[in-house]
Structures are given as structure tokens and as C-alpha cells.
Amino acid sequence: MPSDPPFRRRDFRLLLLGQTTSQLGAQVSAVAIPLLAVVTLQASPMQLGLVTASGTVAFALIGLPAGAWIDRCRRRPVLVAADLARAVLLATIPLSALLGTPTLAQLVLVSLLTGVARVFFDVGYQSYLPSVVGRAELLAGNSAMETVRAGGQLVGPGLGGWATTLLGAANVVLIQAVTFAVSAVSLLAIRTREPAAPSRTDGVRLGTQIRDGLAFVGRTRLLRALLLTSAACNFSFAMASAVSFIFMVRTIGLPPTVIGIVLALGSVTVMIGAALTPRLARRFGSARIIWLSLAVTGPVTLLGPLAGPGWGAGLLVVGTAAGELGQIVYAVTSVSLRQHLCPGHLLGRVNATMRCFMMGLFPLGALLGGMLGEVAGPRATLWAAGAIIVLSPLPVHVALRGVRDVEDVPPWRADRG
Incomplete structure (x- = not known):
């Protein structure tokens, strides 16, 4: 594939259009669905927690087999099916509201099933992007996609609150259903031919393929x-x-x-960081910036726990902005390295393995944070979380010591040591 910048390619623009609409819709409905549960259905905190948790539990339950299954087939049909499934599922919420029959059980079920579709889409999307932009433009492609995601986080919640007041929460969910349908149409319009799934998967058990993905991550030092x-x-x-x-x-x-302004400023920082990542990678090295982004911004996040009333709250703004900046630069560059390292026939399983373990730590971290907050207080908990961030770049720094650019690491041969 020619090494043109991604934005010059029609297929990448179509992929970006689909992600732009679906990310905005997702952020809008992230406000609408909780409001529907609380205001219309009078949900208790435990019930609202159940609705929220049901949307992410699929990563732990089916993340690994989803990655293995995606490696058995072309990725674009999976992405289209996931988008259409989410569109249909979400459309049942405004339909039931129109009929006067919405229930919390329906919200839980819809959240659970759309979460399953999200697993397939997220794993498949990260595996599909190299087919559209080529491995030489992965950093620019991931940067553009993360900029879109950050834009949705910036605009979506405020737009969702306004639209919910104007249209009603159930009708706002319909907006998200439409955005997923637009994303599916955009994917169908892409002309780039995706490589066929390797024939050697024929007759191989799904469990064996899952173990292959786990083994590749386990034996690859950088992964x-x-x-x-x-x-x-x-x-x-x-x-x-x-x-x-x-x-x-x-x-x-x-x-x-x-509080809303603090969160919005964090999202602005994410947008700026995602847009600047390719330039930072050229300046400091696309491999070096992976750990350097966290090493530089991590200590600044420790200003957050120092915040106090009045002007002291500015320390929280600076710490939060620094943390968001470091995380987005790390996310874009680390995913690009992962896509560079991994052979195409294993990419779905590797992405699923990484996301399964990373997402699986969320409930454990939240539980520990809640317990520590009860015992030591919120400020001490934020100090502990900040200390982990400061230490987090050490594994990647050691693995990439002396390496400036991702291209200096031979793909598919990084499993030495």
C-alpha cells in the first residue's frame, strides 16, 4: 500500500467518519441512559451500578474467545455486524418508551448485549486499522482516531444533557442508534480489500488459538x-x-x-495530545515517547492530591491535565507499537489478550480505591494512585532502552527474550 498520509485516503476518511459519529453518539447516550434509569425508572444506586457494570463485563467474559474468533475471519464484516447489532438493540429503548413499557431489566439486558458487540468491535477495529492505513502510517491513523474519541468526550456529555432536557432521555438513545448505523454504512463503503483469514486456522480448536495469543504475549518481551x-x-x-x-x-x-469544567479541560488536553503525538514521536522518537510521555507527566499528576479549596483547586486542574496528556500519548504510541510487532493472523487475539487483562483490573482497582478511601480518606487514595502512575513507565523503559523508533524493532521477531 502506498505511504500517503492517512487523511489523503478515501477509505481512511470513511473509517474516521464512522468513528466520529459513533463516538459522539456513545458519549451523548452515556448521559441519557443513566438519566433514563434514575429519573424515569427511579433506579437505586445499586440498580444504576448494575446497568453500568453490565456494559463492560463482556470484556472479562468473552474477550479472549472473541479475539480468537476474529482471527478466523475478515474483520470488516464483524465491525459492520457489531455496529448494526448495537443500533438495533439501542433502538428498542425509545420504542419501549413510546409504548410505555421501559424497565430496568431491559436496560441491563441492552447494556449487556451492546457490551458484547463492543468487545467484538473494539478488538476487530484495532486489528482492522492496519489493513486500511498500512503499517507505515499506524501512528498517524491511531492519533486521528484518538483525537476523534477525545472530541466526543469533550462535546458529548454536555450535548447529551442538553438533548435529554429537550427531547427526553429515551429519544436521545435513538440518536446513538442512528450513529451506529452511520458507522456501519461508512464501513461498507470502504473499498480496500482486507487480506483473507489464514487457512491454517481450519480445523484448529478455538482454545488452541486462544492459547496461541496468550503465549505470543507471554513470550514477547515488549508486549x-x-x-x-x-x-x-x-x-x-x-x-x-x-x-x-x-x-x-x-x-x-x-x-x-x-467539576464539569475540570473534566472538560482534561478532554481538551486529550485532543491536543492525540493531535500532537505524531509530531512528538518525530521529535523524540516513536519508541522513546512511549515511556517518556508517562515519565514526564506522571510526577506532575501528584499536584492533584495537593489541591485544596479556593485557588488551590488549580493544582487539581494542572495535575489532571498532565495525566490526561501523558495517557493519550502513551495510548496512541503503545497501540501503534503493538500493531507493528504482531503478525496479522495473531493481531485479534493479541489485542483481546491485552484488553482482557487491562479491563479486568478496573473492578479490582475500584474496589481497592473504595476500601482505601474509607480507611485513609480520598486524598491518601489519590496519593497511592499517583505513586503507581509515577512507577508505571519502568517496564516499558527497560524493554525499550536504547531504542529510538518503533521501526528499529523488527516486527514479528520481537519474541526473543
């Missing part, structure tokens, strides 16, 4: 390092999320409007 660093980052985020709102409201005394 092991990426998994350790990513898991530490996610674990730290989960710990902090258990107490961050309590810290902002009760310890610092921030009103909801200011």
Missing part, C-alpha cells in the same frame, strides 16, 4: 512490558475514580459546574 505498564495505568485510574468525585465535592468543595 509483556506494555501489558504491565498499561495495567498499572488502568489500575491507578480505577483507584482514583473511586474517590475523585468525593475529593472534588467534599474535600475541595467544588460545585458541579466547576
Whole structure:
């Protein structure tokens, strides 16, 4: 495939269009569905937690077999099917509201099934992107996609709250259903031919393929390092999320409007970081920036626990912005390295293995953060989470010592040591 910048390619623009609409719709409905549960269905905190948890539990339950199954077939049909399934499932919510029959059980079931579709889409998408942009443009392609994701996080919640007030929560969910349908149409319009699934998977048991993916990650030194660093980052985020709102409201005394501004500023930082990642990679090295992004911004995040009432809250803004910047640069560059290292016939399983272990740490981190918050308080919990972030780049730094660019690491031969 020619080495043109991704934006010059029609197929990449179509993929970006689908992701733009679906990410915006997802962020809008992330406000609408909880409001529907709380305001219309009078959900208790436990019931709302069940609705929320049902949307992510699929990663732990089917993440590994989903990756193996995706490696048996072309990825684009899987992505289209996942988009269409989510569109149909979400459309049942406004339909039931129109008929006057929405229930919490329906919200849980829809969240669970759309979560299953999300697993297949997320794993398949990261495996499909190299077919569209080529391995030489993975960094630019991932950067563009993360910029889109950050844009949805910036605009979506506010738009969702406004639209819910104007149209009603159930009708806003219909917007997300439409965006998934648009994403499916965009994928169908892509002309790039995807390589056929390798014939050697014929007759191979699914369990054997899952073990192959686990084994490849286990014996690949760089992938092991990426998994350790990513898991530490996610674990730290989960710990902090258990107490961050309590810290902002009760310890610092921030009103909801200011909290929204803090979160919005973090999303702005994500957009800037995603857009600047290719330039930073050229300046410092596409491999070196992976660990350097966390090593530089990690200590700055420790300003967050120092925040206090009044102007002292500015420390939280700076710490949060620095953390978001480091995380997005790390996310774009580390995924690009993973896609560079892994052979195409294993990419789905490797992506699934990485996401399964990283996502699986979220509930454990949140539980530990909640327990530590009860015993030591929110500020101490944020200190502990910050310490993990500071130490998190060490595995990747050791594995990439002396390596400047991703291209300096031979793909598919990185499993030495």
C-alpha cells in the first residue's frame, strides 16, 4: 500500500467518519441512559451500578474467545455486524418508551448485549486499522482516531444533557442508534480489500488459538512490558475514580459546574495530545515517547492530591491535565507499537489478550480505591494512585532502552527474550 498520509485516503476518511459519529453518539447516550434509569425508572444506586457494570463485563467474559474468533475471519464484516447489532438493540429503548413499557431489566439486558458487540468491535477495529492505513502510517491513523474519541468526550456529555432536557432521555438513545448505523454504512463503503483469514486456522480448536495469543504475549518481551505498564495505568485510574468525585465535592468543595469544567479541560488536553503525538514521536522518537510521555507527566499528576479549596483547586486542574496528556500519548504510541510487532493472523487475539487483562483490573482497582478511601480518606487514595502512575513507565523503559523508533524493532521477531 502506498505511504500517503492517512487523511489523503478515501477509505481512511470513511473509517474516521464512522468513528466520529459513533463516538459522539456513545458519549451523548452515556448521559441519557443513566438519566433514563434514575429519573424515569427511579433506579437505586445499586440498580444504576448494575446497568453500568453490565456494559463492560463482556470484556472479562468473552474477550479472549472473541479475539480468537476474529482471527478466523475478515474483520470488516464483524465491525459492520457489531455496529448494526448495537443500533438495533439501542433502538428498542425509545420504542419501549413510546409504548410505555421501559424497565430496568431491559436496560441491563441492552447494556449487556451492546457490551458484547463492543468487545467484538473494539478488538476487530484495532486489528482492522492496519489493513486500511498500512503499517507505515499506524501512528498517524491511531492519533486521528484518538483525537476523534477525545472530541466526543469533550462535546458529548454536555450535548447529551442538553438533548435529554429537550427531547427526553429515551429519544436521545435513538440518536446513538442512528450513529451506529452511520458507522456501519461508512464501513461498507470502504473499498480496500482486507487480506483473507489464514487457512491454517481450519480445523484448529478455538482454545488452541486462544492459547496461541496468550503465549505470543507471554513470550514477547515488549508486549509483556506494555501489558504491565498499561495495567498499572488502568489500575491507578480505577483507584482514583473511586474517590475523585468525593475529593472534588467534599474535600475541595467544588460545585458541579466547576467539576464539569475540570473534566472538560482534561478532554481538551486529550485532543491536543492525540493531535500532537505524531509530531512528538518525530521529535523524540516513536519508541522513546512511549515511556517518556508517562515519565514526564506522571510526577506532575501528584499536584492533584495537593489541591485544596479556593485557588488551590488549580493544582487539581494542572495535575489532571498532565495525566490526561501523558495517557493519550502513551495510548496512541503503545497501540501503534503493538500493531507493528504482531503478525496479522495473531493481531485479534493479541489485542483481546491485552484488553482482557487491562479491563479486568478496573473492578479490582475500584474496589481497592473504595476500601482505601474509607480507611485513609480520598486524598491518601489519590496519593497511592499517583505513586503507581509515577512507577508505571519502568517496564516499558527497560524493554525499550536504547531504542529510538518503533521501526528499529523488527516486527514479528520481537519474541526473543
